[in-house]
Amino acid sequence: MSAHCQLTGRAPTFGKQISHSHRRSSRRFDPNIQRKRYWLPSEGRHVRLTLSTKGIRTVDTIGIERAVARIRARGGRV
Numbered sequence: 001m002s003a004h005c006q007l008t009g010r011a012p013t014f015g016k017q018i019s020h021s022h023r024r025s026s027r028r029f030d031p032n033i034q035r036k037r038y039w040l041p042s043e044g045r046h047v048r049l050t051l052s053t054k055g056i057r058t059v060d061t062i063g064i065e066r067a068v069a070r071i072r073a074r075g076g077r078v
Contacts, residue, residue: 003030005052006076007059007067038064040078047078 004011010031017027031052040047042065049071051059059067068078 002050003033004050005031005033005055006050006071006078007055008052009074010052010054040064040068049078 012031013029015027015029016024018024033050033052034056035048035050036056036059037046037048038059039045047064047068049055049059049067055067071078
């Protein structure tokens with residue numbers, strides 16, 4: 001599963017892991033990605049979205065219809 005949110009565009013960021021002796025090694029910070037299924041009444045079908053937890057809260061606030069419209073405006077496929 002790709003570690004990016006379809007709605008907010010959140011993707012992994014990169015940084016350094018610092019040990020006790022202060023040696024640095026590269027690491028990756030992944031967003032909390034979930035696959036969630038929503039009913040899309042305008043099309044009469046379910047859609048499965050890959051969303052970050054912030055994206056899930058955004059869908060709860062603005063509704064699935066506007067969220068799908070935003071995803072399609074960004075060029076995403078639903």
